[in-house]
Amino acid sequence: MSSEKNKNLCEGCTICCEHITVEIDKPKTREEILKLVDYLRYKDILIFIEDGGEWNIEFKTICRQLNEKGLCKIYKNRPKICRDYHHDKCERYGEGEFYKHIFRNEKELLDFIKKNKKLNKIFLGQ
Ligand code: SF4
Numbered sequence: 001m002s003s004e005k006n007k008n009l010c011e012g013c014t015i016c017c018e019h020i021t022v023e024i025d026k027p028k029t030r031e032e033i034l035k036l037v038d039y040l041r042y043k044d045i046l047i048f049i050e051d052g053g054e055w056n057i058e059f060k061t062i063c064r065q066l067n068e069k070g071l072c073k074i075y076k077n078r079p080k081i082c083r084d085y086h087h088d089k090c091e092r093y094g095e096g097e098f099y100k101h102i103f104r105n106e107k108e109l110l111d112f113i114k115k116n117k118k119l120n121k122i123f124l125g126q
């Protein structure tokens with residue numbers, strides 16, 4: 001897709017420039033579960049699991065390169081991570097949810113752990 005077309009598709013939307021997502025390991029020990037629970041005590045942090053089972057942590061934070069008109073100040077030289085992102089999976093154009101499970105606070109994650117046999121066993125140290 002041309003750079004110009006790509007730019008116009010995002011017009012009026014800045015969702016992708018307002019968070020950072022990092023893939024994380026699925027927790028395998030009680031300590032790892034508790035670490036994720038602790039992360040979720042902070043505002044503007046969420047954890048989600050994709051359809052393929054990948055775990056991710058997302059930090060809501062605005063890129064310094066986003067200008068007051070909602071455009072990228074360095075569009076032609078934007079980072080690879082921004083270049084590689086495809087609209088077909090994005091929150092505006094993608095079909096369905098981008099996650100299978102989402103945890104916006106520690107309670108949501110703990111409730112999920114309790115319902116998941118394998119993770120609950122790990123959590124209870126069994
Ligand atoms: S959600 Fe889609 S339209 Fe919005 S900024 Fe991201 S890629 Fe562009």
Ligand code: SF4
Nearest residue numbers: 017063065066072082
């Ligand atoms: S560099 Fe530009 S395209 Fe990438 S997140 Fe920042 S404002 Fe958005």
